[in-house]
Amino acid sequence: MSHPAGLPPSPPDLSVTLGRLRLPNPVLVASGTFGYGREMAGMVDLKRLGGIVPKTITQLPRKGNVPWRTVETSSGLLNSIGLDNDGVDSFLAKQLPWLLGCGAPVIVSIAGATLDDFVELARRLDDVPGIAALELNISCPNVSHGVDLGNDPGMCQRVVAGVRAATALPVLAKLTPNVTDIVAVARGAQDGGADAVTVINTCQGIAVDWRRRRPLLGNVIGGLSGPAIKPIALRCVHQIRRAVDIPIVGVGGIMTIDDCMEFFVTGASAVQIGTANFAEPVASARLLDELPAAIAELGAASLREIIGTLQLPAALAACQLSTASPAHHAT
């Protein structure tokens, strides 16, 4: 511990820098798992949060997918909501004003089917005062085309570059794990000028009622979240951290303070709490309460000191830098 004996430890510095975006602390809430913030005001002191990423918006209203929209699976939640939202005009008029007054940085999540959709939305939001950053949802597995932009490193780069040209706001690119090489897509985001990458969106899956011989989700295929995907998310953070220079926002199955710390040590500069908000609406506030002690346990005076400090076996360290696929390594 760095504090003099006999004096209480000073709280660790929790501030986070994600490219041009500065946040007071690393505990954010993930898009699609916190409504528009307003719904959670009775559960969480919103101004404590490092950032709120409200539900993804699109240019035009979308009704969303046919129920059932979620199914619980083993330690996980399979969803296919389908970007149900009222469109950017309604968001700006009815949701954002309240959200901007809640005291937490607001990172607006946007999605579109084409590069032009993203650019147009970014341009629209560029002159709205108070927005902290944009998160590009190029990775929603539940809408047509949504996953395509995030599947291809070149397309990812073009979308990020297009958005960068259209807005002065910091830009986070949210990546899908449903690709062969997520590192290549992360490089595309970096080359396009992203301030950070958000890693990961949901993992595609289905759930089946064998007695009725039917899929359980109305949209058949959905995205898996929750504790079941944490190892996948950590693997993606690990690989990207070692290959890309821009900061990483880790997301995927975080329920406990141990989960948060695993992401920080592996290489995430901040985390997003997602499915845990459903299972425990006060989770984000609880994790903020628990974070200082966990950082102190590592003898650190700031969060910054512990990010990406994962120690690898020497023999594997060099090898893992050279490839995206863990399948190449002996197990």
Next chain:
Amino acid sequence: MASDTSETICHTDSAHHVRARIVSHDQVAEATWRIRIDCPEIAAQAVPGQFAMLRIPDRTDPLLARPLAVYDTFSDGVGIRYADFIYLVHGRFTTALSAARPGDELTAWGPLGNGFWLPPAEHLVLVAGGIGQTALFALARERLGKARYGLPHRDPPAARQVTFCWGARHAGMFADVKDFRGAGCDVHLATLDGSKGTKGTVVDLLDTRFAGGIDAATTRIACCGPEPMMAAVSRWAHARGVPCAVSLETPMACGIGICFTCVARIRDADGGWDYRRTCVEGPIFDAECVEW
């Protein structure tokens, strides 16, 4: 599409997230359990038709909470402190919950949802299918002047008569019918196999009970059960011009409006429909507004 959250009453503003001790937990019918939890913050505020999310804490499987209608609330002699829930064991959560014992703790958040607020009715007809009675019992007690709910207590118009029509698969599925009789309801049962009451569906039961007609001007229906059953009761009510409120039982992941799982097709003023979250805009809807 989402609704206007800004214009939606945010029930989470007055909801509480608590650790709640299980006070009692008993099997009351086939695959049906009644659980009482110690949750004064939730119980004191709850009004008929509202629900709470219950979760088995500190484990990831089952991961999520489930919405359960507040069946009734009870005092410890000082104030309202306990809430009862009755549930059917039919999935991973309810199977796990049925193994919990008195003294164990759950996490709970609520009360949630809009609850019933029916205009005055001389004759209130409650129609339940399966486990749907759980959303209706407190309403029966309230309208018959047997209990008061909410903080401060709300004071709804009393009903002169409450008829309770309940349909189930077979006789073994009826749980605590005595509660409804004790509250003063006129109770009528139906079973699909004829093992108790009228043989047939609850709509067959309505046909029998109201064979002599129903006074649309003085009667209101409140209904809860499986969706096809509620659709059928809505059609029955519509055909007779009787106002009908339904408590939708769509699956929920959060109960507080953040996940957009629990949507139902609700009619717009312009004749179209939109997906609305039953947790924050319902679960009680005018049956005429539901696109079945």
